[in-house]
Every structure is written in C-alpha cells, then in structure tokens.
Amino acid sequence: MRTILLILSFVISSKLQAQFNCQSTKNLTSPQSSAPINYNSRSDTADLQKLKLTIDSRDFGNGQLSGVAKYQLYSKLAFNNLRFDLLGFTVDSVISSNGSLNFTQHGEHVIINESVSAGQTMYWDLYYHGATTKDASGWGGVHLDGAYQYNLGVGFAANPHVYGRSVFPCFDNFVEKSILEEMNIITSPNKVGVSNGILSEIDTLGNGDLMWKWEGQKPIPSYLVSIAVSDYFKQSWTHDGKSFEIYGRAQDTSNMTAGFVHLTEIYDAFIKEFGPYPFEKVGYALTITGAMEHAGMVHLPRNLANANLAGEDIIAHELAHMWFGNGITTRTAEDMWINEGFAEFGSHLYEESVYGRYKYIKTVQNNQSLVLKQAYANDGGHLALSGVNQDQTYGTHTYQKGAMVVHNLREFLGDSLFSSGIKQLLASNLYGNISAEGFKTSLSAATGRNLDDFWNDWIYNTGYHGAWMELNYPVNANWSATTKSINLHHLSAHTGTYKGSGKSVPVSIYKHSFNHGYQGKLSLGTSSNFQANNLDSTYYTNSIDLGAGQDYWLSTNDSAESLGTSVYDTFTWSSLTGTRTLAKTGVKITPKSTNSGLDGTFYVWHHRTAGLYEPNGTTSRDHFYFIGYEGNHSPPISYESELPFEVTIPFNTNPNNGGLDSDLNGLPASNMTIGESPTIKWKNGVPIGNASTQALGNTGVGNISFTPKHVSRYYWIMNTSNIGNIESSTNEYTIFPNPASQELQVRTNLTGDFLSYEITDTRGRHVAEGKSTIVNKISTVLLPEQLDKGNYLFHCELGVKRFSIL
Structure with missing residues (x-):
C-alpha cells in the first residue's frame, strides 16, 4: 500500500527557475577541450574503499558548506604523495590514525604528502569548508535554489565531467568506487536531508538542529553521491522487498502521487529485462534542475512529476541508470553510450510493459527519426558511438543513437537472449567498470553469439545501415506464381569508407496489396544473405519465393526489426482533417475533397543513402521517398490510380546547413522538381508533369508539391537544368x-x-x-x-x- 508520511510542514516559497533534463543543458555549455582528462590511473595506486561523509548544510543560505570526508583507503602501490580532487573549498586539516598529515592545495587538487608502502590500510579524515560552486554550464555542482538545496554530479562544461569534487574531496573519475558507509547531513530543524542508502536514524543535536544519517553498502563513484535538502515530505511504499521513497515539498505532493503512478511497473519491467535491482532503495528527490541519476536517490526536476505524465520517460531513464551507469559504469567518458544510451533505451523499453508493444515501437521509430534528422547538426558531425570527444560526450549520438543501437541489438539477439545476456553481463560486472570492447566480450560470452560485426557496424564506425526489397516488375508481375523477381537494396548512409557487414541488418518483408489488403510478413534472415550482384554492388537481384499474394508492393522492417536508414509514416484519408506534416518523414499531406474510394492505409517512407551512390548532379543521391497504398477494392483499382491528396516534399541544396540535396547544383531553386520511378535500381527519377516548386528566395531551399499518380512509387528531388546532360560515359553497354x-x-x-x-x-x-x-x-x-x-x-x-x- 502506498502511504504518505508528513515529515515537516514548514514551507518556504521560492521562485522557480528554468528546468532542464540531464541531456538538454549540454547545448548550453561553453567550448571545451576535445580531449577528456582521464584520472583513472590514480586508482591503480590507491583504493578508496569506504567513505563516511558529513555535510553541514546549515549555511547553504550564504552559499557555504563545511564537511569531513573520512576514508578507509588501501595502497595498491607504494607512494610518497596522493592527490585528491576538490573544487572551491579550503582543506583545514588531514588527520590519520597517527596524527596530522602534511598537505598542499593547488587549484582543484589536494596533495597529501605521506610515504606509504604497498599493501597498507589507512584511515584519513579530510576536514574542509568554503563556498559552493557550479560548472560553467550552470548545471553541475551545488544548487542553492531557494528552498531546494542539492547537488548534481555531472559538470557538462567540466573536464573531467564527473563532478563529485564540487561536494567533497575524492578521486573524481569513473573507476574509483567507494562504499558510502555513512552520509550524515546536518540541517536546521525545519529541513530534511536525503541521500544514498537507507535512512538509519535522525539525531537531534544540542541546539535542536538535525543530523540525517544514511547508510549504504554498495560501492559508487564520486559523482553519484547525493545530497538534497529542503522542507521535504515523503511518499513511500514497499515493493519487491525494496523501499520506494519520493521526496517533495508540500505543494508537490499531489503531483508526486500522480507523476509516479507507474513507477512500480517501470521497476518491474527493468527487473524482468535487466535483472535484480542493484541498490538499497528506489528514491527520487524533487529539485529545480536535473535530472541526475544519483545512486538510489535521483534528483528530478519537480515539473517532471505531474498528472499528465509528461516526465515519465525521464523518470524511467533515471531508474534505468541504476543498472547502466550506476550498477555498471563506463570506464571512460568516450564510451558514455554505455551509461546514457542504455538508460535512454530504458525510457523507451518500459512502454512495452506499461502501454504495450505498439507504443514502444512508435517511440523507438520516433527516436530514430530524431537521430537521422538532428544528430549530425547537434553534434557537429556523424560520430561512432565509441570514442566521442569531450564536447560530444552528452550529445544526440550518445543518448538517442545509443538507444537506437541498443534496440537494434535487442532485435539482433532476440528479446529472450538479449535479456538473459544483459542479466549475465550485469551480474559478472556489477559495481565495476566496462569499456565498449569489454561490453562486447562479456555479452558475447553470455549469449554465445559473435558480436564483432554488430559492434563494427553500429558501435565502432559512423553511419547507418538498412535494407529495402522491391519487386522488379510491379506492374507486370505474374501473380499466379509465388516466385517473384526482386531487388534487395543494401542501404547505408554516412558510413565513410566503412562497408557494413550486412549481418546486423535483418530482412523482414511485408506485403501490401492495393486491392487485397495486408498480405503477410516474411522473415528472410539478414541482408548478408543477399550479396550484391549488380555492377555498383548496391543491390541483389534474383527470383525468390514470396508466397501467395496479388497486387502487392513490398516494404522492409516495418516493425522496427532494425532501425537504420529508413523511416516511415502511415495515415488514412479519413484521419486527415486538413493539411498534416507527417512526424517522421516531414512530408506534408493536403487531402483532396474526396478520397475517390481509396479508404485504406497510405505509407510514406523516407530513405537516407548519403555516400552510397555516386552523385550525378541531376538526381539527389543522398535520399529518396516511397509512397504506397494498401487497401481492399472490388472491382480492383489499377496500379496507375491517382491518390486523393497532394504531397509536399521539402528540398535543401545548401551544403552549409546540412542540405540533403547538396549534391545538386540547386541554384536557382526554381530548377528543382520531383522525379518518379517504379524502381530504385536506376537511382534516377523521371520528372512528373504536375509538380509545383516553391523556392524560398535564393537559398537553395524550398518545397515541391505534386499529386501521386500511382499506388506505389519512388520519388527523388531532381535538378531539371541538368536532365538533358545525364548520359553516362559507361562502356558497359x-x-x-x-x-x-x-x-x-x-x-x-x-x-x-x-x-x-x-x-x-x-x-x-x-x-x-x-x-x-x-x-x-x-x-x-x-x-x-x-x-x-x-x-x-x-x-x-x-x-x-x-x-x-x-
């Protein structure tokens, strides 16, 4: 049963500031060094095994913090001095079991001058005080936002990004993990201090102030240590033997109840997929800025807990971090996709359990569309997931493409093998660190599958891979025979010199009839089963058995069997209440006054092919569209049936703003038109007579409108000024x-x-x-x-x- 516990009733009003989730603020950061600072080597010298941390928050109102960090540490190697990281504070003293230690302080570093032989266990207490600080992005560090006082453990503009040093002296890296045995937070009587671990007791000091004592048993890195102080109320319940605790102020309690309504179901979905929960409790403290995945106590912006569940995906994202990022942690910032890509995948995956498979598929397809449209512009290029630079650590590739690739990995392995493999990987590496290569090795061992090709295709190289099958003769096909002549196109985009293996791209074929409705699905293995046999090695052509059916066209991987180069939208004429811009393809649809009897489903596909085909200056080789109709009609309609709407497709020939048609000489833009074809294999279209071009000044940007005249057809952006000059120089025929x-x-x-x-x-x-x-x-x-x-x-x-x- 869910209960609400009133802890304190004192309410302090505050002015709410702008709110950001844990990724959005990266776009506000200052220019950074392209080389991430790596402090991991320090952890080869000494191990900070256990930590008892006391933070006095009573002077937070003046921006001041004082504390003591009591470490149990072990020397792996002999040393004469040891460096701790600490930002903005002054160390008062360092005390060992043998007395005071000498130390010096320079910038962000505290160097303790002590000669220690290898294999020694020591107890050092570091006393410090000073002004709190935030990184240049304004996100990481200690926030004193009126009634809300809390830390966020990542500095987007800091190098390194880990930001435990903004709260206490530490080895601020990803690999040093200490058991936070105690976190003692001293507050005034009207405040609550929350942190990692389990609340063991609340001590009343002699002057009436309070000390909130939290105890933990799980090792965590410095940046995941939590402190949040406010006049909090707590909502709590128990599930699966774990305490679920939500902390918010009085005005937040109704939104806390509504906004976390599915938290138990989200938890159950992750337990089912990833295995046992790794920490002592499931906790969220509402703050102003965030979100930040502090272990067992997420700091979540209060506006994300609401009755319309608008922040539920971020609630899920942060919970998924308890397995990915907290349970296992990337070894370096360059592999941040392990932390953030899997967490973002979790923010999609939970929908499958809570809302159903259809909702999950729509979410992963929308995410793929975002990646194809925005990742290049947002991150300054097409990146491999592994090896990102400092200023790209928290970019669209890391989060959204990371989630896209994890989905592909799940589809590649199959749901059951993916889940069992991830559970074994987590169990084998729990509370440790892992690299991209280590992740591959561990998951390969757990699943019995060779993942080299998948990692090369999706992790270690740039770009996207896909497949598309078409009938060779859609008009004159022999429908009485099950064997059909097909082309299987090996699509790719932005892969540079790397050629995909084809082994990581499944080929699931869907048959759509314009007279007899949906005709079924065929799973044909991977695209590596269809080795290209045409002259430019971009497609395979042959006759294969597609089973029974009539008047159909083909699509590939409709149910997100692989997220790669292609996105699509569907709609019916009756669903159009006016002009609509389709979400994933960006195509604008304007319905005619009547549907002409075409009351079925329309499909619009957008395929990316940048770098796949040689440019010819006439037809855009970086992308193309396909429009198809699926319906039931008696008497049957013909292949040359006009569709009951106008289509408007944007073009952009400007290379300075990422124009998809920049391989065309698009000025003046009035030369641009739409070409159509029944096949991709010629990589050319034939301009259609009813197209209307609207150029936006002399920018190379505009729109082209036309009415489709076929129930299935491919469409390309074309430059009409070059059409008469496209004769090939080939001597092949x-x-x-x-x-x-x-x-x-x-x-x-x-x-x-x-x-x-x-x-x-x-x-x-x-x-x-x-x-x-x-x-x-x-x-x-x-x-x-x-x-x-x-x-x-x-x-x-x-x-x-x-x-x-x-």
Missing part, C-alpha cells in the same frame, strides 16, 4: 541502331534473363518502360508506335544512353 525507328538493340554483359529499362525524353518525361529478354547478350526493345522524331534517353541499371528517332 551499347544501343543500336542509333538513330532508330521501330526498335533498339541493346548489347550488355548482364548475366540475368531480362533487361529492365525506361525511356524518357531529354526533359526527363516518361515515354515507356518495360523488360526485354536477353538472348546472347542482346535485348530487343520495341519502341512505341508514332514516337515523335527527336532525342531520347534510354535508362537501365548500367546507366543512361542517348539515342534519336528519325
């Missing part, structure tokens, strides 16, 4: 006679049975398309009757050739 009259002979070195082609005029307007049998390396293409004299372009997978009609 020849066409003759040229000039022609009734037919073309096409000589190729293709090994397949058919040649797919399209014919356009020199302005890119569609003339004909089809497939022709290859006999002795020659294909005969019959030209349309009464074709006007003039110049034309012949498109096939080998490139583009110009020919003329006399």
